[in-house]
Amino acid sequence: MITTTDLRKVYRSRGREVSALDGVDLTVREGEVLGVVGRSGAGKSTLIRCVNLLERPTSGTVEVAGRDLTALAGRTDRAPAALRAARAGIGMVFQHFNLLSTRTAQENVELPLEILGRAGRRDRARRARELLDLVGLSDEQARAYPAQLSGGQKQRVGIARALAGDPKVLLSDEATSALDPETTRAVLGLLRDLNRQLGLTVLLITHEMDVVKAVCDSAALMKGGRIVESGTVAELLATPGSELAGELFPVGGVPSGPDRTVVDLTFHGDSASRPVISQLARTYNVDVSILGAAMETVDGRQVGRMRIELPGRFEDNVVQIGYLRELGLQVDIADVTGEADVTGSAAPRAPGAAAAPGLPGLAAAEAAK
Numbered sequence: 001m002i003t004t005t006d007l008r009k010v011y012r013s014r015g016r017e018v019s020a021l022d023g024v025d026l027t028v029r030e031g032e033v034l035g036v037v038g039r040s041g042a043g044k045s046t047l048i049r050c051v052n053l054l055e056r057p058t059s060g061t062v063e064v065a066g067r068d069l070t071a072l073a074g075r076t077d078r079a080p081a082a083l084r085a086a087r088a089g090i091g092m093v094f095q096h097f098n099l100l101s102t103r104t105a106q107e108n109v110e111l112p113l114e115i116l117g118r119a120g121r122r123d124r125a126r127r128a129r130e131l132l133d134l135v136g137l138s139d140e141q142a143r144a145y146p147a148q149l150s151g152g153q154k155q156r157v158g159i160a161r162a163l164a165g166d167p168k169v170l171l172s173d174e175a176t177s178a179l180d181p182e183t184t185r186a187v188l189g190l191l192r193d194l195n196r197q198l199g200l201t202v203l204l205i206t207h208e209m210d211v212v213k214a215v216c217d218s219a220a221l222m223k224g225g226r227i228v229e230s231g232t233v234a235e236l237l238a239t240p241g242s243e244l245a246g247e248l249f250p251v252g253g254v255p256s257g258p259d260r261t262v263v264d265l266t267f268h269g270d271s272a273s274r275p276v277i278s279q280l281a282r283t284y285n286v287d288v289s290i291l292g293a294a295m296e297t298v299d300g301r302q303v304g305r306m307r308i309e310l311p312g313r314f315e316d317n318v319v320q321i322g323y324l325r326e327l328g329l330q331v332d333i334a335d336v337t338g339e340a341d342v343t344g345s346a347a348p349r350a351p352g353a354a355a356a357p358g359l360p361g362l363a364a365a366e367a368a369k
């Protein structure tokens with residue numbers, strides 16, 4: 001539904017060049033919600049603005065619903081009529097709502113219909129009220145001005161306005177990052193419902209992993225203007241060393257003492273529904289301790305990661321680890337070196353231990369902005 005091919009954007013300011021997009025190849029399939037995450041400055045906003053040609057890419061192509069928008073862009077600053085018409089099929093939701101303060105909620109939703117020259121006044125008013133109803137706002141709230149509405153209500157107006165042109169695609173630029181956690185959940189629930197009810201394809205950018213977990217079918221990680229990882233949540237979990245999977249399902253936990261083997265298990269696919277821990281404990285008569293877990297139910301299946309501890313050194317657990325792999329689990333020997341427990345005893349490093357993946361400071365970097 002959305003495909004970008006080798007998309008590049010170079011900004012030139014004061015004699016300097018900044019490569020904000022450095023060859024982005026991204027596909028958002030019809031009907032899916034894809035979340036792009038990345039640190040501040042990674043190029044997320046530039047990407048979303050290039051997808052609807054609010055920003056003109058330096059090179060590369062953007063296809064939305066089979067139309068090459070870059071070919072419609074023309075050479076002047078003013079968008080040609082064909083591009084404006086194509087943009088009507090792409091709704092955009094903004095972090096700071098971008099509502100006109102002198103218009104009521106309903107009039108804000110009517111605005112794109114006016115600009116598009118759609119329908120008469122009464123029909124526009126009727127359509128705006130239908131859309132406001134769809135996003136859960138009452139007639140009284142429809143008559144209110146933005147200043148009289150809460151942040152969540154304002155974002156609902158923003159979403160209703162984005163739906164005015166009956167788009168097939170919704171782009172969301174940090175739509176919930178100005179909202180409190182409870183309102184965030186409600187607005188994300190609304191986006192998910194709209195995606196399902198209307199079959200909308202949604203591309204959203206966020207710096208919050210919780211947003212990805214709550215609504216996204218797929219996720220992509222941006223770094224330095226490039227997509228460095230992407231896939232469905234299950235695909236990411238199935239990718240050894242995936243930074244995104246590690247961020248989505250972070251597991252911690254330190255061994256309870258010396259001579260323990262700490263193992264990170266990834267549950268996805270068929271293995272997710274089997275009682276693997278009790279099977280392991282029964283088969284080998286071992287005490288298995290769960291040190292940490294980050295599990296979610298996706299499509300009725302448990303997916304996620306779990307850190308367990310087995311008594312004995314790695315050499316004593318080779319067979320048990322092989323058994324877990326045979327059960328279809330992804331098994332990584334956790335590198336817990338330096339993750340000392342409260343008693344200060346550092347854990348032994350197991351042979352073959354991989355460095356723990358991570359995207360340290362993603363949230364911290366945002367908070368420091």
Ligand SMILES: Nc1ncnc2c1ncn2[C@@H]1O[C@H](COP(=O)(O)OP(=O)(O)OP(=O)(O)O)[C@@H](O)[C@H]1O
Nearest residue numbers: 011013018020038039040041042043044045046047
């Ligand atoms: N209009 C502009 N002129 C010059 N440089 C720009 C412009 N817009 C963005 N940049 C630069 O492009 C890079 C990517 O910026 P962008 O805003 O897309 O990142 P982002 O991942 O959305 O960050 P944030 O999460 O902070 O919004 C940054 O280095 C930024 O400074």
